[in-house]
């Protein structure tokens with residue numbers, strides 16, 4: 208498949224399954240019967256069906272209904288759910304990872320501080336809360352479950368996210384490697400490989416309703432990190448064909464678009480683009496309500512596609528994708544070339560070249576080395592902004608004609624400040640260049656994103672979860688890690704300062720709740736109830752992963768207190784802006 212025009216003429220839609228369509232009806236009925244208070248639409252599409260689908264549908268259709276809206280009385284509805292379904296999550300089985308030990312040999316050698324070490328070991332023990340495998344019934348009767356069968360055990364994000372998620376898995380794998388749980392890390396990557404073998408790409412998550420889109424692509428990073436630790440060549444042999452397939456997925460069809468850069472060269476870059484134009488099943492009631500602002504079906508379909516494409520970006524939702532900050536229906540993700548996505552793909556190309564070389568396949572290795580050189584030159588000409596010294600997203604204009612290759616225009620670079628503008632520093636081709644690192648450091652300092660807990664994702668407080676005041680573990684981590692890896696003394700100190708504040712924030716929430724939270728904000732550091740979300744049963748996987756890998760790479764200064772109650776080093780006394 209060749210790259211598409213930006214306003215695609217050929218817009219694919221994956222077929223929906225009768226199970227998911229039925230569960231969406233149940234979800235919608237639940238909202239009417241039970242009301243909007245504490246309503247989580249995802250619970251209903253995660254239900255496991257007890258009997259054949261046609262029997263269940265007939266029973267649902269036969270329920271008594273009242274009033275003009277044909278609402279099912281709450282007690283009748285609840286009885287139906289109890290009789291015909293197993294609760295969400297019951298088709299997953301708690302699993303004790305085979306390679307888990309309480310105090311792994313060689314664990315975080317750079318962490319000598321006793322309190323920090325104790326904390327790290329407790330975080331390590333949290334893997335047990337998040338480890339699952341798919342119950343046997345799922346492979347026996349896949350038609351009754353939206354959960355996808357997977358060959359190996361895995362680690363879930365936690366909270367309402369009871370299944371595997373693609374990009375969460377990378378941060379989890381990073382932590383597992385720090386925890387010396389190499390087999391679990393490999394099992395997770397192998398599951399994702401098996402999903403590529405089935406679907407041609409890694410779905411957003413391991414649920415039927417997530418198979419219409421992917422998520423930020425980190426499989427090559429996962430494979431590379433695992434290979435560097437284990438030198439397992441068999442694992443690599445199995446992984447490489449899937450990495451090639453995944454590269455093709457992101458560089459063809461709707462994900463790939465042509466643009467003519469400022470030098471007149473025709474370049475192909477990647478974007479987020481879901482193969483879906485309906486409400487997201489896991490949030491259908493929410494999406495339908497917002498779509499009611501549109502007058503006709505075609506506008507609604509375009510809106511739904513933008514929403515699902517934003518879910519593919521992992522940043523669901525953020526002002527980063529809005530053409531009008533105050534209007535969440537102005538979401539335009541498919542009209543954007545994202546700097547972060549193209550960073551991940553550039554890294555994927557480097558990784559594949561390295562891994563193919565390790566397998567002795569010089570022709571693939573050279574092909575991908577060339578592809579990465581090509582993308583790197585396109586990358587700089589499209590995303591780099593000399594004035595702000597950041598890599599910014601590129602917004603297409605109103606290109607109408609499918610035949611035209613749009614020309615790059617400087618005013619189409621997004622002027623908004625987002626943490627994604629600094630993500631490229633994560634990859635070696637950027638962080639090995641001292642001039643770039645110095646510019647980026649200066650730019651982060653003046654960006655306004657620095658906060659008492661680290662780096663916020665944006666400057667706008669829109670109420671969207673990926674906006675200010677929240678900071679998200681993976682984003683924070685890529686920037687810090689890139690600066691550390693630059694080897695520049697200044698950058699290292701600066702990154703260390705951010706990392707210390709971030710770790711203190713995490714420690715404070717951990718001390719308060721016993722768990723790691725999904726995201727962090729200014730309230731998180733041991734004060735006023737803590738910020739971010741967490742689940743008292745599970746905590747959150749990517750925060751475990753980021754904390755452990757940061758401590759592994761960085762250690763902790765022996766003489767520096769980690770406790771937020773020590774006001775002399777309280778993150779909120781920080782002076783990061785200067």
Ligand SMILES: OC[C@H]1O[C@H](O[C@H]2O[C@H](CO)[C@@H](O)[C@H](O)[C@H]2O)[C@H](O)[C@@H](O)[C@@H]1O
Nearest residue numbers: 364368372375411487489518521522523
């Ligand atoms: O239920 C709504 C959405 O939830 C997911 O997104 C959020 O959680 C994921 C798991 O931690 C995370 O990967 C993502 O970045 C978060 O924004 C899901 O991925 C979405 O597709 C879904 O619509």
